[in-house]
Amino acid sequence: MGLNTQKAEFIRSAAGPRDFPRDPLPQVAFAGRSNVGKSSVINRLLNRKNFARVGAAPGKTVHINYFRIDEKLYLVDLPGYGYARVSQAEKARWAGLIQSWFDDRSLMSLGVLIVDARHRPTADDKVMCDYFKSTLRPFAVVANKLDKLKKSEIEPNLALIRETLELSDDVKVIPFSAEKGDGREELLGLILDHLEGTV
Ligand SMILES: Nc1nc2c(ncn2[C@@H]2O[C@H](COP(=O)(O)OP(=O)(O)OP(=O)(O)O)[C@@H](O)[C@H]2O)c(=O)[nH]1
């Protein structure tokens, strides 16, 4: 089964459980720190310049954005975390929304945790990783902004990410550059394999 990534539509921005789609299409969830490049990774995956919004006002949108691809799956853009300059109220809204999404076991079918390839994952990254682990669904880690690393830094950084997040061997860490395109085939392959396993 192929996936026509050209056929991508924005479905909705969900502010709470009432807005979560509940049809049987698989949901591939993307999570990561604000500014880590979630929207850029989605754009790269779809080879679109400006599909998921990039850049402006980090931490502003405490919404879950749903995109439907080829009428076969949803890409779920979970709200970013770890942005320092948000109010306590916004943080609480983030936690409530994320909790309600993960509480509904039927929602996630594959997880993608995006971290910064340059740095050791943060405490917030670990919390998000634990959410993914708790679903018992498959997930992968994407180490984005690979283009900012020297060649010699790649292997040690990937090992540090694996170790810090305490990933089991079946969890892939995919070196990725939304900017240059590295890792796109591997991530798309993972999503396709998953799709084949779920239909
Ligand atoms: N060099 C480099 N820059 C990147 C890469 N991916 C994203 N960026 C840049 O990082 C910044 C943040 O990217 P976004 O895609 O908006 O990040 P986000 O995680 O969606 O951010 P929020 O939605 O605000 O949480 C932008 O300036 C991007 O151009 C990458 O692979 N390499």
Ligand SMILES: [Mg+2]
């Ligand atoms: Mg974004």
